[in-house]
Amino acid sequence: MTGTTIAYDLETINVAAQALLKAISEYRIVTLSGDLGAGKTTLVSHLCHMLHVQDAVSSPTFSLVNEYLMQPDGAKSTMPMYHIDWYRLRDADEAMDAGMEDYLIQAKNGEAWCIIEWPEKAAALLTMPHVAATISVTGPYSREIVLTPRP
Numbered sequence: 001m002t003g004t005t006i007a008y009d010l011e012t013i014n015v016a017a018q019a020l021l022k023a024i025s026e027y028r029i030v031t032l033s034g035d036l037g038a039g040k041t042t043l044v045s046h047l048c049h050m051l052h053v054q055d056a057v058s059s060p061t062f063s064l065v066n067e068y069l070m071q072p073d074g075a076k077s078t079m080p081m082y083h084i085d086w087y088r089l090r091d092a093d094e095a096m097d098a099g100m101e102d103y104l105i106q107a108k109n110g111e112a113w114c115i116i117e118w119p120e121k122a123a124a125l126l127t128m129p130h131v132a133a134t135i136s137v138t139g140p141y142s143r144e145i146v147l148t149p150r151p
């Protein structure tokens with residue numbers, strides 16, 4: 001996968017969610033950047049729907065991590081999806097103190113998938129291969145997402 005750019009709106013958001021699914025199946029860790037209100041949580045919610053997550057998907061801003069049980073198509077059993085939000089963290093030290101490395105190690109070992117909002121706050125923790133995705137607002141309902149592998 002090389003850099004991919006996808007334009008979408010709320011009617012075609014599944015095209016973007018599908019690209020995110022492809023990225024996360026391959027790399028297991030995806031970061032999701034974009035301003036407040038860009039549509040990060042909305043997109044994660046559509047991705048989780050594709051992964052047959054039963055729980056309600058909401059912003060983990062107040063909890064740092066939401067854990068969902070997902071069952072990707074073809075998987076025999078459920079696996080954790082960690083929906084992580086570093087918005088409230090100051091830096092990588094705080095992220096380590098909050099136990100964030102453990103989620104990344106689980107993903108690295110193939111035991112979970114991680115999607116991380118506000119990765120810029122603790123970028124130093126992201127030493128393993130992942131895909132960096134950035135959402136830009138291009139109109140009231142239109143968005144653009146750029147997916148870049150960081151092998």
Ligand SMILES: Nc1ncnc2c1ncn2[C@@H]1O[C@H](COP(=O)(O)OP(=O)(O)O)[C@@H](O)[C@H]1O
Pocket residue numbers: 008009010013034035036037038039040041042043059140141142143
């Ligand atoms: N194409 C789009 N994709 C995602 N959200 C959109 C889109 N068009 C409009 N919206 C609206 O923008 C807001 C995005 O909020 P949210 O997903 O919580 O953003 P973030 O998590 O980036 O802060 C929602 O109110 C959503 O309905």
Ligand SMILES: [Mg+2]
Pocket residue numbers: 040041059117
């Ligand atoms: Mg959000």
